[in-house]
Amino acid sequence: MTTPSAKALVPFVSVDNMMRLIHHIGIQDMLRDLASYIEADFKRWELFDKTPRVASHSDVGVIELMPTSDGEAYGFKYVNGHPKNTSEGLQTVTAFGLLADVYTGYPVLLTEMTILTALRTAATSAMAAKYLAPKGSSTMAMIGNGAQSEFQSLAMQAICGIDTIRLYDKDPAATDKCAANLAHTGLTVVKCATPEEAIEGAHILTTCTADKQNATILTDNMVGAGVHINAIGGDCPGKTELASGILTRSDIFVEYPPQTRVEGEIQQMSPDHPVTELWEVITGAAQGRSGSRQITLFDSVGFAIEDFSALRYVRDKIKDTPFHYDLDLLADPDDPRDVFGMLMRADQS
Amino acid sequence: MTTPSAKALVPFVSVDNMMRLIHHIGIQDMLRDLASYIEADFKRWELFDKTPRVASHSDVGVIELMPTSDGEAYGFKYVNGHPKNTSEGLQTVTAFGLLADVYTGYPVLLTEMTILTALRTAATSAMAAKYLAPKGSSTMAMIGNGAQSEFQSLAMQAICGIDTIRLYDKDPAATDKCAANLAHTGLTVVKCATPEEAIEGAHILTTCTADKQNATILTDNMVGAGVHINAIGGDCPGKTELASGILTRSDIFVEYPPQTRVEGEIQQMSPDHPVTELWEVITGAAQGRSGSRQITLFDSVGFAIEDFSALRYVRDKIKDTPFHYDLDLLADPDDPRDVFGMLMRADQS
Incomplete structure (x- = not known):
């Protein structure tokens, strides 16, 4: 039917591909790399746009958005916390995240973050322990x-x-x-x-x-x-x-x-x-x-900056690997003012 | 390799599938339907968790997250606003959105919202005009x-x-x-x-x-x-x-x-x-x-509630249609405490 242009496509890392990426890099190397990315971002802490997470609470859990930006890239994570989930065979915490280009506002990466959050949390703990233990x-x-x-x-x-x-x-x-x-x-x-x-x-x-x-x-x-x-x-x-x-x-x-x-x-x-x-x-x-x-x-x-570091890392590492595929997430009409025309032409093709 | 369980999969509506869905329903019927969903949510306005959008501003634009919840479902939209984009062949506004189950915190729909926002904005305007014009x-x-x-x-x-x-x-x-x-x-x-x-x-x-x-x-x-x-x-x-x-x-x-x-x-x-x-x-x-x-x-x-109505509508309407496919977005180990074991087993299979 329609063939979206490259600008309209967002690289996506599924759970399966995240696991492949981790094994491709090696989990210990990846933990070390993530700690380096997090440490680099903590060193430039002051330039980040910081806000406490935006939480929506219910009786049984919380759903949160954790955004931040360094002025060039913008990232956010969606994460839930439902302690009762485990007893129902579900994860207490699931997450996914997105990185976008601040200059255009266009997303450049969508990725699972349930596994990635586990790694970034551990990498942050170890990075802190390196200074404090x-x-x-x-x-x-x-x-x-x-x-x-x-x-x-x-x-x-x-x-x-x-x-x-x-x-x-x-x-x-x-x-x-x-x-x-x-x-x-x-x-x-x-x-x-x-x-x-x-x-x-x-x-x-x-x-x-x-x-x-x-x-x-x-x-x-x-x-x-x-x-x-x-x-x-x-x-x-x-x-x-x-x-x-x-x-x-x-x-x-x-x-x-x-x-x-x-x-x-x-x-x-x-x-x-x-x-x-x-x-x-x-x-x-x-x-x-x-x-x-x-x-x-x-x-x-x-904190959101740790997720941002992890998103940066995944964006950098998936290049030239097969561990991602493109999602047709963004509408991209030939004429940016002609969303309606794109929609109408889609019916004829 | 690994086969994720149904719980780990999130239905995704691409731009292409959104356009197919609109033509399948008919654009005028869809605008009327959306106005009905929005009107229904405005009628129960007081029960929503409301917050102004969470914005990250730069010199050239803004990236925003717009979350809300009715206590049963949680929705948010990612949207950018970059007026200078048009001159570079890009959209001023692009958007995508997510609906999740408040009880589990698990996402249940990911969808493009560039086109959907255009429809919900028009439906909201007409719904208001019905009362005010x-x-x-x-x-x-x-x-x-x-x-x-x-x-x-x-x-x-x-x-x-x-x-x-x-x-x-x-x-x-x-x-x-x-x-x-x-x-x-x-x-x-x-x-x-x-x-x-x-x-x-x-x-x-x-x-x-x-x-x-x-x-x-x-x-x-x-x-x-x-x-x-x-x-x-x-x-x-x-x-x-x-x-x-x-x-x-x-x-x-x-x-x-x-x-x-x-x-x-x-x-x-x-x-x-x-x-x-x-x-x-x-x-x-x-x-x-x-x-x-x-x-x-x-x-x-x-406002976020209008996007929430549109997300509810798409969730309801894609059932029994081919206009979506599943994304492997959520890690779902057999034992919820054993994310690491799932990761290790993925390397052997």
């Missing part, structure tokens, strides 16, 4: 062994040199799943029966549980001096994982304070509780880890 | 003969009984294009050399020009008693089409005041200039046209 860290406790746990473990291995993962989940089946998935990765994996056992000897404590209510995955007395806490499970109002006493004793690093104060662990604290923005650590404007007994806490909720 | 209106002046002009003309014909269109554009080629496109529609089309000539005897004055700066397409002395003005070209800060004197003499109807006060014709007026919300006219809570000498003005900027 104790020097020579080799052991991570992984509390919560759901969909994010393997990605966290591999990113900490690839980027921070972690060689041992101590797993704990209140559901032993989740721990078994995670341990089996990490079996041939070169990591030493230890299954633990309690959170206390999991954190024994760990330099990095990663919490990533899906509890919706304010929970206390880590109590104050569990956290000793000198560790780095990577708290990624608290990501919406009413959802936290750490005892407030831990927050009081920690130096807290965040992505974007207006969003973190609503969604992160620090929603438990006063609105002016001191935090350091991670991008300032990366540019050198603020100090990261300052001593061996300091407790550092990355209160991560996920 | 003088009884027995038969003639419309169409000032600005760009991409929206034919859709406006056909919607006013289908929904309000307009039989004569008087065209004016500062570029005669645009008028020629519009007149040629309307040649076999049953409308009497009159090409006019000046705006003054175009409005002679017209009951409805539609302005839809693409000028970026504050322009005066209609001056105060051009607008006599008893007409309905359908002002759709003013849709961003700094872009207006009407002399402020016209606004002073008109009863002004708007979609969503927080957005219209920034983007519409009333950005020229004080922030508390009286306006009536269109949905209140439709429910009967407020009066529409009250007399034969009244000037009514629909200061339309386009």
